[in-house]
Amino acid sequence: MHIPLLCSDGRPGSAFRRDPCWVKQRPQASHRRGHSRYSEGRAFGRAAALEYRGGGGCRARGYHAGSRRGVSPRAMTGGGRRAENGRGDASALSATRERLTSPGTAETKATLAARLRRLLAWLWLGPGLPALILFPGLAAVQVIGSHFAGENQPDREQLDFLGYGLLVLGPALLLARLRFPGAVALAVSAVTLAYVLLDYPFGPFVLSVIVALFTAVDQGRRLAAWSSALLLYAGHFGARYAFGIEPEPKAAELLGVGAWLLVVLAASEVVRARRQWTAESRRAEEQETGRRASEERLRIARELHDVLGHHLSLINVQAGVALHLKDRQPEQAATALTAIEQASREALSELKSVINILQQPQEAAPRAPLPGLAGLENLARQARAAGLAVDARVDGDPRPLPAPVDAAAYRIVQEALTNVVRHSGARRVSVALRYGDQELEVAVEDNGPGPRSGGGGGGSGIEGMRERVSALGGRFEAGPLPGQGFRVRAVLPLGQAT
Numbered sequence: 001m002h003i004p005l006l007c008s009d010g011r012p013g014s015a016f017r018r019d020p021c022w023v024k025q026r027p028q029a030s031h032r033r034g035h036s037r038y039s040e041g042r043a044f045g046r047a048a049a050l051e052y053r054g055g056g057g058c059r060a061r062g063y064h065a066g067s068r069r070g071v072s073p074r075a076m077t078g079g080g081r082r083a084e085n086g087r088g089d090a091s092a093l094s095a096t097r098e099r100l101t102s103p104g105t106a107e108t109k110a111t112l113a114a115r116l117r118r119l120l121a122w123l124w125l126g127p128g129l130p131a132l133i134l135f136p137g138l139a140a141v142q143v144i145g146s147h148f149a150g151e152n153q154p155d156r157e158q159l160d161f162l163g164y165g166l167l168v169l170g171p172a173l174l175l176a177r178l179r180f181p182g183a184v185a186l187a188v189s190a191v192t193l194a195y196v197l198l199d200y201p202f203g204p205f206v207l208s209v210i211v212a213l214f215t216a217v218d219q220g221r222r223l224a225a226w227s228s229a230l231l232l233y234a235g236h237f238g239a240r241y242a243f244g245i246e247p248e249p250k251a252a253e254l255l256g257v258g259a260w261l262l263v264v265l266a267a268s269e270v271v272r273a274r275r276q277w278t279a280e281s282r283r284a285e286e287q288e289t290g291r292r293a294s295e296e297r298l299r300i301a302r303e304l305h306d307v308l309g310h311h312l313s314l315i316n317v318q319a320g321v322a323l324h325l326k327d328r329q330p331e332q333a334a335t336a337l338t339a340i341e342q343a344s345r346e347a348l349s350e351l352k353s354v355i356n357i358l359q360q361p362q363e364a365a366p367r368a369p370l371p372g373l374a375g376l377e378n379l380a381r382q383a384r385a386a387g388l389a390v391d392a393r394v395d396g397d398p399r400p401l402p403a404p405v406d407a408a409a410y411r412i413v414q415e416a417l418t419n420v421v422r423h424s425g426a427r428r429v430s431v432a433l434r435y436g437d438q439e440l441e442v443a444v445e446d447n448g449p450g451p452r453s454g455g456g457g458g459g460s461g462i463e464g465m466r467e468r469v470s471a472l473g474g475r476f477e478a479g480p481l482p483g484q485g486f487r488v489r490a491v492l493p494l495g496q497a498t
Contacts, residue, residue: 138171138207146203153201166195170208177215182224185216189228193235210264217268218275225268229261302464308351313422314343317386339385346378372406373433376413380431383417389428390417396435405492408468409433409442415461416444416488424448424486438494439474445487465490 146167150159157163170191177184188208195205209232216225236257322336380390401409413431420429426448434441462478465488469476474492481487 134211135171135175138174138211139168142167142171142203142205142207146201146205149203150201156201157199159200163195163198163200166191166198166200167205170205170212174208174211174215177212178219181212181216181219182221185212185221185224185228186231188212189232193232193239196236197239206260213264214268214271217265218272220272222269226265229265233257233261298467302467304351305461305464308347312347313418314382314386315340315347317421318343321387339382343382343385346382371410371414372403373401373409373413375410376431376433379410379414379417383421383429386421388417388420388426391428391430393431394433394435396433398433398435401440402495404472405440405494408472408492409440409490411468412442412465412488412490413444415465419461419488420444420446420448420486426485436494440492440494441489442492443487443489445481445485447485449484462488 143164146163147159150156159167170188173184173187173191189212192205192209209228213225213229216222216228237254318336318340322333322340325333325336376392380392383390417429417431420426424446426446429444429446432441432443432445434443465478466476469490469492472492474490476490478488479486
């Protein structure tokens with residue numbers, strides 16, 4: 001008969017293979033904390049009990065029927081294999097997996113990578129590989145070129161250990177040219193000057209100077225670059241004349257070396273100016289892109305505010321009316337619900353039109369017509385359905401308007417009526433359109449009880465109207481009337497009708 005292994009806290013005996021246990025065998029007990037040696041045997045007629053210790057382990061006691069011999073927990077569950085030191089294959093694999101996937105391993109890799117990056121930054125290798133190629137390549141060209149050039153210059157000192165060292169030192173200093181461009185330019189110029197003053201053969205030893213001066217100018221160390229060139233020029237001729245290497249500098253040599261240095265510096269300045277211009281152009285382009293994106297977001301927000309704000313305000317008012325009259329006057333409640341259904345349908349239609357317009361490129365003609373003053377009567381009807389007495393009148397000679405002016409006038413009237421419904425508490429509102437020769441005047445006045453905030457209850461309606469009018473070069477004003485009421489007035493230049 002098998003008896004399951006249980007700890008005193010109800011844990012199953014399977015935990016015995018994972019948790020550190022104290023195994024007590026009688027009469028031959030051999031155990032130590034965290035490790036156990038089990039005896040083999042059959043489990044028939046044996047009983048076992050596990051006693052859990054809160055300090056970190058379990059005590060296992062096994063008895064044979066009529067005997068005090070210790071019984072292996074694995075033997076009681078049918079296992080007959082010895083587990084050395086209480087560690088099974090599963091626990092060993094688990095420990096190995098934990099070591100391989102532990103955060104410490106990832107941290108070690110990250111630390112090594114960070115040290116490598118710091119080393120490269122200390123050398124300032126830039127991309128790394130190009131700089132590593134530059135040093136041996138440039139050194140080889142200078143050494144080999146100067147060596148073969150010296151064979152045709154018997155009157156000069158032959159290259160020795162010092163000469164070859166100077167030819168290699170210049171390219172070696174270039175490894176730090178991006179980190180210390182000014183200092184490297186001065187150092188390379190000094191090395192080149194020493195090579196010249198020691199009367200070693202002429203050759204491609206000037207390549208290091210060219211790279212150093214170019215880098216110094218490109219990195220903004222222009223004073224150091226020009227100072228290095230002046231040091232090289234003055235030292236070359238002044239020291240040779242002072243030390244008697246040459247009795248008198250030749251004019252051709254003076255002009256040639258000076259022209260060569262000027263060409264190097266001028267080319268460096270041109271490249272630097274070109275890069276600076278490119279960077280400034282890129283920054284200006286990014287700023288322009290950001291500005292256009294901001295304007296587009298404002299345009300989208302304004303259109304959605306105008307489309308949704310008006311209809312949702314009417315729906316809110318009509319829903320309150322329907323809820324209030326549903327029991328006492330069901331006919332008027334039904335009328336309010338009909339107005340809600342119509343307003344929601346119109347809002348959805350206008351929203352689709354706005355989305356279609358916004359999805360098209362700026363230069364493309366919109367597939368859906370922009371809203372205009374042709375829908376003024378519809379706005380008045382919706383306001384009347386919300387309980388307002390609307391008086392709409394048109395003065396002057398109505399005529400086709402430019403599309404931006406027509407849409408702006410419509411949105412101004414729409415937003416003004418929306419603010420009246422939502423915030424003023426007025427019962428009467430008048431809408432006036434006056435067509436002039438060069439401008440269109442739009443005025444909306446109500447008889448609400450006193451002034452209200454310019455934003456319309458904390459919204460952005462007044463500011464949105466002001467931005468629309470300003471974009472067209474018009475004039476806008478909004479404020480309370482003497483006594484009571486509120487007026488919105490906009491004057492829009494007509495220009496050429498389209």
